[in-house]
Structures are given as structure tokens and as C-alpha cells.
Amino acid sequence: MVDTLPSSYDDVGDAMKVMLTGATGFIGSWTIPVLTSAGHDVIALIRRPAQAATLSDLVSERGGDPERLSYVIGDLAQPELGLTESVDPDVIVHLGASFAWNLDPDVARATNVEGSLDVVRLAARHNAQLVLIGGYMLTNQTHLDELGIDLARPDDVDWAAISAKTGVYEASKIESHARAVCLATELGVTWQAIHPATLCGHSITGDLAAGQPLNDLIATVKSGRMAAIPGSRHHWLPLVTVDHLTAVITRAIEDPHAHGRELLALDDRSPSLGELINLIAVTAGRPRVRAHVPIGALRFALAVPGLRRAVPTSRESLGFIRTDRFDVTALEAFEKSFGIDRPDIHRAVEASTRAWSPESRSSILIS
């Protein structure tokens, strides 16, 4: 078995009982091996009992300790999370979300927004530390200002109008974060947030679940459908490897000084979009892509029914391709103080490309 765990995980402080929503998802299923091998007990919230055995096998395969893993059945979209039994966690890591383009607004509201608020209430009832998982665009003040969003005043925002601009998923993530922080503050919950960039596969195995945005990009380049690079040579899709992120999450919950901290988990050495596409193309043995197409032209084409099929991307995903740079000094300081090594992002993209398969599983999930 390849050792996929981050180094130096034998020096954990106090072991904790960590409840994980989104346990069966791409990030969750890579986080449990790291948490359990660091000595923490994990309570995985799952929707279907049949997911338990598959997840336990996966945790074992990935070097974690399935003996430290237990399950609770629940559903973010149900009142009070639809929990079938009581839980008493020390920490809740809230990864669960409906993550897809063209998301049904009712599903987004019930799962991503209302579900997150129920997670905050659960943390308050158990005096548990809460780790919210947002997304890197939540740290982009220019983007929030352009949308007219003040995160401290979610009631003043027309969220339907934001959805029309950003897409339902992104709007629901911003609303969910803003409301969860307000409620956590009101209820006196100790909280922190981690904001991941777009996920790259595991830096060693290249594992990247189907449905992940980078997986879709790899599929498009490998199939030869990527005729031009969206945007200019300054555009990029900031990435973070899943093993880097899980190391950050695990160390973050062990940090006693985290209350109110919002940590951006983004590798600023991620290539430009053109370099990324060509790294994938070269690794996959495809011709390089040289032409560029303006993002505005792609948005226009996607709005025209006859042209839409010719554009191998979605309107929502274009919003994540940016020219903005991000401040990662807090992440660098965090990595230094906790001895976290940052994997080489270019190699991780190559590994993700090599590991890509049309049969990749979307998570544990189909059961």
C-alpha cells in the first residue's frame, strides 16, 4: 500500500471526538484517514447505512484506522439534521453540501443554508468547536464587493439576485457561511473556517473523485474538446491538493487559538489556466492548446442555445477562473507552525491526470 498520509502525525495533542458532515465526499473520505491516524475518533454523518462499510474499507485502504470510526445517520436537508440518535462531539467539521452546477435552489437552501444553521445549533447544544468549510471566493473581497455582499449582514442581501449572477451553488455557499458565522457568534459557539481553493487530486495517488471541477477539466482536455484556453495568460484556477487540505483541517482542529480564524487553503504556486491545461495535455499525450478565448465570449456563447453545446464548460464554473491573486501569508505561517509540507502542485496535477479514468467514482456514495 502506498503511504498516503502526511508525515509527522504521531505527535497529536489531546485526542478528540470529531463529527464530520460530508464524510462520504471527496474531501471527507480523505480527511477521516488523517484524523483517525492522528488518534482522533470520528463520527461520520452519513445519509444511508449502506455507505458505512464502503467508507470503512476506504479509510483502511488510505492508511486510517477504521476502529476509530463510527457512524450516525442523518440528512442536512431534514429538520435538526434528521439525526436518528444522539451524538456528543468535541468538534464538528462541516464539509457536507450539495456541490454541483445547476443546483436546484430548494435543495441548495435546505442542504447548504438551513443544514449549515442546524449544524451550528448542534455545535451550540454540545458546546462543540465548529469548523466551517467555505470556499476560496469567500476570501475575495473584490468579488464580494462587486456582488454587493456584506458578510456581516446576510439579511440585507437579495440572495436570489446573487444566485442569478453566480449560480445557485456559489450563492448558497456564500449565504451559508455568512449566516452560519452570525448564528455561531450569537450562540457563543467557538468556530473557525477553512476556505479551500478548487481541489486537485491526491499528490501521490492522483485520486480525484468524479464530479470534482478539476476532474471535469481533465476529462475535457483528454477528450480533445479543449480547443482554446478560457481567458488570458493571467487567468488561473487556484488549486489545493486534497492531502494538503486534510493536513490543514486536522491541524486546525488541534489548534487552541483558532476561534474566529478564517484560513485560506490555496496553493499560490498553482499554474495559470493555460499552463494547467497544457500540463494536463502533455501528461495525457494530447497536443498543446495555444489559442485563448475571452471569458466574456464564452459567457455569450453559453447564453445562446445553438452555441451552448460547442462550449465544454458551464457558466458557473467560469466564475472560478480569476485573475485575482490571494493573500496566503496566514496559510504559510500556519504550515510553518504545524510542520505541514506543501506537496508540489504541478506533480499533483500530473498524478491526477494519470489517475483519471472515465470510471472514477463520485464518492462512496452510490449505494
Ligand SMILES: NC(=O)c1ccc[n+]([C@@H]2O[C@H](COP(=O)([O-])OP(=O)(O)OC[C@H]3O[C@@H](n4cnc5c(N)ncnc54)[C@H](OP(=O)(O)O)[C@@H]3O)[C@@H](O)[C@H]2O)c1
Ligand atoms: N471540491 C472543491 O473543489 C471545493 C472547493 C471549495 C470548497 N469546497 C467545499 O468543501 C465541502 C466538501 O466538498 P467535496 O468536494 O468533498 O464535495 P462532495 O465530494 O460533493 O461531497 C459532498 C458531501 O456532502 C454530503 N451531502 C450532500 N447532501 C447532503 C445531505 N442532504 N445530507 C447529508 N450529507 C449530504 C454528501 O453525501 P452523499 O455521499 O450521501 O451524497 C457528501 O458526503 C463542500 O462544503 C464544498 O462546498 C469544495
